[in-house]
Amino acid sequence: MNDIHSHFLYGVDGGMQTEKETLAALKYLEEQGVQGIYLTPHVMEPFPENNSKSLKRHFDNLINGYAGNMDLRLAAEYMLDSSFDSHLEKPLAIADEHLLVETSYLNPPLNFHQTIQKIKQKGYRIILAHPERYLYMDKSDYRKLKADGFLFFQLNLLSPTEYYGRQVWENAEYLLNNDFYTFTGTDIHNLESHRQAFNIKSLTAKLTDRINVLIENNRQVFFN
Numbered sequence: 307m308n309d310i311h312s313h314f315l316y317g318v319d320g321g322m323q324t325e326k327e328t329l330a331a332l333k334y335l336e337e338q339g340v341q342g343i344y345l346t347p348h349v350m351e352p353f354p355e356n357n358s359k360s361l362k363r364h365f366d367n368l369i370n371g372y373a374g375n376m377d378l379r380l381a382a383e384y385m386l387d388s389s390f391d392s393h394l395e396k397p398l399a400i401a402d403e404h405l406l407v408e409t410s411y412l413n414p415p416l417n418f419h420q421t422i423q424k425i426k427q428k429g430y431r432i433i434l435a436h437p438e439r440y441l442y443m444d445k446s447d448y449r450k451l452k453a454d455g456f457l458f459f460q461l462n463l464l465s466p467t468e469y470y471g472r473q474v475w476e477n478a479e480y481l482l483n484n485d486f487y488t489f490t491g492t493d494i495h496n497l498e499s500h501r502q503a504f505n506i507k508s509l510t511a512k513l514t515d516r517i518n519v520l521i522e523n524n525r526q527v528f529f530n
Contacts, residue, residue, distance in 0.1 A: 314494065315364055329372065345380050350385030411439055436460060437460075438478040
């Protein structure tokens with residue numbers, strides 16, 4: 307597959323912390339057949355030093371130490387918090403036009419829909435990371451957001467395994483079965499917990515087929 311959501315850029319957020327950890331994880335994923343990855347570190351208030359300039363510098367350091375064959379690219383995962391507007395002038399976008407954004411899991415951001423309009427006015431398309439994990443959302447919220455052609459849903463691959471709990475699993479299953487998702491990503495922060503999570507629950511053939519469509523979308527839209 308090709309991944310559009312990961313936290314491999316070491317030492318910048320709650321993801322991987324050392325070059326050794328990152329390089330070992332990248333080697334493992336290449337052995338599993340992963341061909342390309344967008345590194346999408348968090349840009350949010352708890353990490354005030356993370357901005358386009360500083361993250362590009364960290365990315366260059368990683369590339370200098372990487373000897374594998376995967377296609378590594380840099381973007382970011384933007385929290386829609388009070389600092390977001392300051393990053394909107396020159397954000398790290400996926401394929402130059404898609405912004406990966408997230409919200410709090412428990413509460414919607416202030417002026418959520420106005421912020422979406424700001425992003426659209428800048429000419430970016432929105433990928434909403436892991437909507438199944440936002441416990442404040444219900445089916446009507448999903449429908450309202452999906453009705454906007456500039457906003458796409460991204461599934462976390464671990465959500466249908468019950469890694470994040472039963473409610474998230476049920477949300478993911480509903481969204482998969484009703485074709486809300488367009489893309490998928492691993493959202494890997496720690497490789498070992500990610501590997502163990504796939505032992506929690508086997509996926510049905512139906513869900514696997516739907517997820518494979520998302521994996522193919524990743525490839526065609528961003529890595530073709």
